[in-house]
Amino acid sequence: MSTAKTxxxxxxxxxxxxxxxxxxxxxxxxxxxxxxxxxxNVTLFAFDRGQGLSEHTAPFDALVQVxxxxxxxxxxDAEVTVGMGEIVRMPANVPHGLHAPEPARMLLTMxxxxxPED
Numbered sequence: 001m002s003t004a005k006t007x008x009x010x011x012x013x014x015x016x017x018x019x020x021x022x023x024x025x026x027x028x029x030x031x032x033x034x035x036x037x038x039x040x041n042v043t044l045f046a047f048d049r050g051q052g053l054s055e056h057t058a059p060f061d062a063l064v065q066v067x068x069x070x071x072x073x074x075x076x077d078a079e080v081t082v083g084m085g086e087i088v089r090m091p092a093n094v095p096h097g098l099h100a101p102e103p104a105r106m107l108l109t110m111x112x113x114x115x116p117e118d
Contacts, residue, residue, distance in 0.1 A: 008032055008033070008034075009033070009035055010034045010035060018105065018107065019067060019105060021034070021044055022044045022045070022105065023046060024048055024103045024104075024105070025046065025048060026048055027048055027051070028048055029045060029046070029047050029048075029051050029052075029053075030045070030046040031043050031044065031045045031046075032044045038112070039111070039113075040060070040109065040110045040111045041109075041110050042108070042109050043107075043108045043110075044067070044105065044106075044107055044108075045105065045107075045108060046103075046104075047069075047100035047103065047104050047105075047106075048100070048103055049100060049101065049102050049103055050099075050100065050101075051099075051100050052071075052097065052098050052100055053097055053098050054097050055074065055095050055096065056095065056096070056097065057093055057094065057095050058090075058092065058093075058096075059092055059093060060092050060110060060111055060112045061089060061090065061091055061092050061110075061111045062089070062090045062108060062109065062110045062111065063087055063088070063090075063107075063108070063109040063111070064082060064088050064089075064090060064098070064106050064107075064108055065087040065109070066082045066083055066084050066085065066086055066087075066104060066105070066106050067104075067105040067106060067107055068104060068105050069084065069100065069102050069103050069104025069105060070082065070083050070084070070100070070101060070102055070104055071098050071099070071100055071106060072098065072099045072100075072101060073088055073096065073097075073098045074095075074096060074097050074098070075088070075090050075091070075094060075095075075096045082106075
């Protein structure tokens, strides 16, 4: 498996088509950070069939929105299949992971608590 990550925030002067912003690559996970701030970030991922993210935890909530394809998401003890146009919340500090049984793209929105010292 290979992983490619780029940070290339979205232009603010035009609309973008999500499926055109990141390509599915054979045997790989590709990601592109679309926006980032102290309150969180939005990242677009593309997974080839059989790829995924291993189980882990995060100290903040995250939203997974499937742009195309399908993802099998494990959140704690729950297993959720998320299809195109669907969204699921992964709560803070709950183990979660996902697997792509077919090529898929997802938008991941991480919701960090702002640091009052910033």
